[in-house]
Amino acid sequence: MIPSAFDYVKPASLSAALQEIARLGEEGRLMAGGHSLLPMMKVRLSSPGTLIDIGGLEELKGIQVKEDEVFIGATTTHAALEHHADLARALPLIPMVAHQIADPTVRNRGTIGGALANADPSADWPAAMLALDATIETISAQGKRAIPVDAFFKGLFETELRSNEVIVGIRIPLKPGLHGAYRKFRHPASGYAVAGVAVALFFEGKHCSGGRIAVTGFSSHPFRAKRAEAALAWYDGGPQQTERLLDMAFPEIPPLEDRFADAEYRTQLARTMLRRALSDATLDRPGT
């Protein structure tokens, strides 16, 4: 548990951080909360030459809740998202997800931007971001980009991010009639999602007009269950419709397999989490 020798810089501003990134090139590695990177370094699975610590940059922190959207700074901690009163009113799915991440200690340090950039296949935020149709805003020496979340996750720990790019924040549209839910089955040791499902259902009056379903922990990267999404219109929460959605959600994706969960069990968990998330979101709808 002793990392290889490394250097450490803590730039005072975002522009200084971009200069460090340019100066260090491949040798540099961005760190925000450090809760994924430092454990990897301690077992020497990662040995960056220099850590560029952006965790303290005020310009990357903060939560802005507006009429039609929410903006979350990249280095906002999970704990800040868990306990934000305006957010809890405007977009309760966010605190709901934050509350289920790891434990309070990790939530106090870990950041949403760090988690998205790391793209752990079992992380919680990716599912929530996919369900909420977020946009990930970045900056680099080449300028700013707004990456739609659907184009962000590419594979196991792989994202659309370029090596010199910093996530500035996440923009999430606020749409009327949204009812969200997140269910995860925690690995008993790591606390990561063995399977996690975020759903965002839209209701017009009492009936569902559609929505998004996103799954994490199930395969190499989080994904949307688009066939099931297409069948969400007029979803009534009844058992027959629900089972049909479940059958459509997972069929063609090869599940991850590990000591804890083989393909069959992981599929069982994912179906169960989806069923429960749909139930949560449906029970939460108007008139119930």
Place this chain on the structure above:
Amino acid sequence: MNKLNDIRPAGLVGQAVSRREDPKLLTGRGRFTDDIAIPGLTYASLLRSPFPHATVKSIDTSRALAMPGVIGVLTYADLRGKVGDIKPNWVVGKSIVPPHPPLADERVRYVGEAVAFVVARTRQEAVDALEAIDVDYDVLPAVVDEEAALRDGAPQLHGNVPGNLIGVFKLGGGDYAAAAARADHLVQVRLVNNRLIPSPIEPRAVRAIHDASDDRLTIYLPSQVPHMSRRWLAETLGWPEHRIRLVAPDIGGGFGAKMHFYPEEILVAFAAKHFQVPVSWTETRSEAHMATSHGRAHIENVEAAVARDGKVLGIKMRSFANLGAYLSNMATGIPTVNTLSFACGNYDIPVLDGEMRLATTNTTPVDAYRGAGRPEAAYLIERTMDAIAAKLDMDPVELRQLNLVRKHQFPYRPFSHPHFRWDTGNYEGCLDAAVESIGYRGWRDRQAALRSEGRYIGIGVICYMEMVGMGSSVGLRTVGFDRGGWESAQLRVHSDGKITLFSGSMTQGHGHGTSFAQIVADVLQLPMDDIDVVQGDTDRVPAGHGTFNSRSMAVGGTAAHLASKQVLAKAQLIATAMLEADAAEVAYAHGRFFVASQPERAVSFSEVARMAYVSYKLPPGMQPGLEETVFHQPAGGVTSFGSHAAVVEVDIETGHVKVLDYVAVDDVGKLINPMLCHGQMHGGIAQGIGQALYEGADYDETGQLLTGSLLDYALPKAEQLPTIRSSFQETPTPMNPLGVKGIGEAGCVGAPPVIVSAVCDALKSFGITHIDMPLTPPRVWRAIRDARAATQGAQP
């Protein structure tokens, strides 16, 4: 609660005095081995085998020696002829002891076995240098399973252990064949007692400094058994014991793992002298998973001969224990003496035919871990009782009540054994209280109602007993134990009347600094603030065996009590001389000796203490000083027991188990400090629930450890544990003057069977009678899936 510390001293035994150690530990002022500052300290790291079984053809350390900061590298070539093998000190029967060098000698036999030892100026340099040691291995086939290891054709580990069979241990009494012939039913169960990784919050650590001017070694080691660790070091290194000072500072949990004897302390001590630099090593958590002894790892095949009415006539066991690649300290004793002796549990079963086969395998050595054989015994008999209840369609609580050893049968000789003797018991008291407290009848009604709502609730109730504080030395010797059964206490009264207790027991979080002071303060009727407790320093504490087998109170506490009484007796004689009174007339209360008929004629305890040293007015012939040393040799062990009850709910769609309620009713004799006793139960139960639901060390079939970190090995966290309702029944033992037994291990003896029982009860309607631990969600879900498939197959 703090107020209790101010109560009048007499009557302190039995009071929930708050822990005197907490302020320093909770404010970060504890001093653990890794905190000991030594000028010029260097850092060690170990190259460990990545293979479960291989020939070491060559080791080239030249590149490592050239690395920055490297002071030296040791391999077995540097130790040969200078350092002895690591020897177990409990060797049961005719067990074969394979050689175990501290660094691999031409062969490695488990993943994590130490191959080379680097000393460098910094931790980083020490770890960097490991990557520059070149080892040429020839990989050999490996075997990890205890049954497979004993089959023909299995890979062989040691030249002197044919067939990998370390030994076969038999224990029993009565005629099982006759019992089986009389029985109406023979009920068989096969159980895997899962291998566990002890996980104290403080990993192992060592620091040593050799003083060349007087050729003395000082070694800091978080040892549960400081004097024993010193003895083993001296024996292995061939150094005289009186030139080794072993200090055990604050310890962050031991659970048995910190009593065993490991290569690292030998290597650090040797290197400190060899390289003439102070050397330190602190284990990483990943190293702890592969290089610190594991626990449990049995396969139990049990058969019970049962009469129609539910009376159990006899138990037969044909079991296997996995001891790992080498024999750790107590490896052969745990699955044999410590398991088979208690195989009939709390039940009046007249016949036992027990056999345990001990296998060596390409895995981390297995040794005593909190409970140490007793959890295995309680688990096998309690699972068997559940199987019998299922077979006879009896209520499992009624079946247990029918078979219990009754209060009037104590002292009780289990299975008519000529030497075994369980001192006291009131098993029915604990069982009835647990049944009442959990609300057994009410839950049975609710269970049925909730089933109709699709909820799967299960209720478990179990009994357990265990022998703790085992002795005497003679008795221990007959089972092959190479340590005494006594404990020492030296009570020194200083000239101002303040007191230091030097105790051979060793706290590792137990709160001995509080509970032992309570014992002394109770006898001497002095404030606890006047009494310090010193443990864990072989230069200060005269002798000791330390803390294991839940022995501290029954043996070490008794020694402290007896030493206090001797001090008081001598003080009374001095007071008599000072008061110029008749001895029969001098009374004592709360720090004051006085003439009973004239209470104003008095001297204080501190005045007596001063007189003991200025010594001009002592009774004729009395030696000056006020200090007594007691080596308390117990006549035998004492038996703790209890009943635990649990209610669980199983989520049948995921296999997740939630414990809804947990009741523990334990009888550990007299309680010295009830708060510490509740703490012991809570910790032990947490570990027991860990074994039942979460923990399990897994190897793949090639011998690689799959649970190499806490990301894979699930230690229970607070949110994964229920609120525990612990309570006590007190049946004092006549075996010691305090009436105390032992509590340190009780929780993890009782918890595994009650949790498994409750889960299987919840799943009874599926036809599930047993699932092997740990009852992880996937395992429970698959059991349900398989049971459903079987039912559908049977009823198309």
